[in-house]
Amino acid sequence: MACSTDRNRWIVGALLSACALIVQDVPAHGRAFDVAAQDVYLRLEGKDAEAVNEFQRRLTEFDAVRQHLDASLPPLVVTPDRAAIIRVIAAHHGALLSARHSARQGDIFSARVADRFRDWIRASLHGIPPSVFLAMITEPDGPPIARPLVNGSYPPGAARSTMPPELLQLFPSLPAHLEYRFIDRDLILWDSHANLIIDVIPNAFGPSGQRR
Numbered sequence: 427m428a429c430s431t432d433r434n435r436w437i438v439g440a441l442l443s444a445c446a447l448i449v450q451d452v453p454a455h456g457r458a459f460d461v462a463a464q465d466v467y468l469r470l471e472g473k474d475a476e477a478v479n480e481f482q483r484r485l486t487e488f489d490a491v492r493q494h495l496d497a498s499l500p501p502l503v504v505t506p507d508r509a510a511i512i513r514v515i516a517a518h519h520g521a522l523l524s525a526r527h528s529a530r531q532g533d534i535f536s537a538r539v540a541d542r543f544r545d546w547i548r549a550s551l552h553g554i555p556p557s558v559f560l561a562m563i564t565e566p567d568g569p570p571i572a573r574p575l576v577n578g579s580y581p582p583g584a585a586r587s588t589m590p591p592e593l594l595q596l597f598p599s600l601p602a603h604l605e606y607r608f609i610d611r612d613l614i615l616w617d618s619h620a621n622l623i624i625d626v627i628p629n630a631f632g633p634s635g636q637r638r
């Protein structure tokens with residue numbers, strides 16, 4: 427798959443993010459995917475267990491496909507060779523995109539799951555306006571950013587906003603190389619290994635049941 431200049435730039439950035447996960451014992455956004463442990467957490471916290479169990483089931487199905495593809499693709503390694511980095515990420519991007527060519531918004535973040543995430547996000551703000559929250563975690567005066575799309579790459583020019591620890595504690599854990607990220611008011615599930623957006627929650631700061 428041919429890569430544009432912008433895509434190449436973000437592919438390199440994606441690898442740098444992925445390499446950081448490889449060299450750490452406990453990845454920041456790719457925590458061990460322990461469904462049993464998450465179920466215990468849900469019972470203790472009294473969250474909407476049905477919605478999150480559905481989310482975990484869909485994640486498990488996706489991760490099985492991705493692991494199958496990874497077994498036949500070049501491994502992700504730390505290297506100063508820029509061209510090699512681009513080739514590896516592009517290979518994983520193309521393979522995963524081909525395998526899930528029919529993916530649609532809501533395949534992972536179903537309506538019920540998306541509403542659960544919106545509730546968590548709004549509760550974590552403690553009354554802070556979303557615009558203020560976004561200003562705290564994103565770069566000021568950035569260029570206009572295209573809306574994130576399922577099966578798209580990380581939008582060129584979009585900052586890789588840091589996810590607040592409080593939110594990560596509320597959100598279900600993810601398989602390695604998957605990350606939660608905010609693109610403006612949308613929450614995305616991003617595969618940094620393949621620089622591919624897996625799913626999107628539009629208007630993640632809105633009330634439950636609201637769509638955009």
